[in-house]
Amino acid sequence: IHLVVDFLLHQRLGNVDIIGVEDGLDDCVLHAVFSILSLGLFQLLSAVFPGASRSGSTIVGSIAIGITREAAAKFTFFLAIPVMLAASLLKILKYDGSVSGHEIGLLLVGMVTAFGVSLLVINRLMAFIRKHSFTVFGWYRIALGVIVLILGAAGVIGGGVLQGAA
Numbered sequence: 001i002h003l004v005v006d007f008l009l010h011q012r013l014g015n016v017d018i019i020g021v022e023d024g025l026d027d028c029v030l031h032a033v034f035s036i037l038s039l040g041l042f043q044l045l046s047a048v049f050p051g052a053s054r055s056g057s058t059i060v061g062s063i064a065i066g067i068t069r070e071a072a073a074k075f076t077f078f079l080a081i082p083v084m085l086a087a088s089l090l091k092i093l094k095y096d097g098s099v100s101g102h103e104i105g106l107l108l109v110g111m112v113t114a115f116g117v118s119l120l121v122i123n124r125l126m127a128f129i130r131k132h133s134f135t136v137f138g139w140y141r142i143a144l145g146v147i148v149l150i151l152g153a154a155g156v157i158g159g160g161v162l163q164g165a166a
Helices: 002-009 024-048 054-064 069-093 101-131 135-153 161-165
Strands: none
Touching: 024 054, 054 069, 069 101
């Protein structure tokens, strides 16, 4: 929660400086609370509709309330960190301590490698976002969704829609 509040307090929403220099602390807190609740509602969409992207809904919600594309993407990446850490911790806890030292070493190497690759990819994506819109990602999601629906209906993946209804 602190990360979300801190991030939003340092962003600009439209013409209003959320840091509160011009509008006072009360407006700053009001805008931060509005932003957090709005983004939470957009994330709820990804939970309610199967296949909806959590990151996509957060970015769309951020842009809808006036946050820049770049800030929206950064926020989404920051927001993913606690989620991924919690998911990893949950998987580790499911093993009931039956993890060997070698497996922990492999896990750490994998984590460090994934973190390094993520930094590189995020830098490239942020450079792309500064120059381009998210339109290409939207068309990609639509095309992929149509392909998955066709393959599912044909029974190539997922057992087929018609077979599941019988």
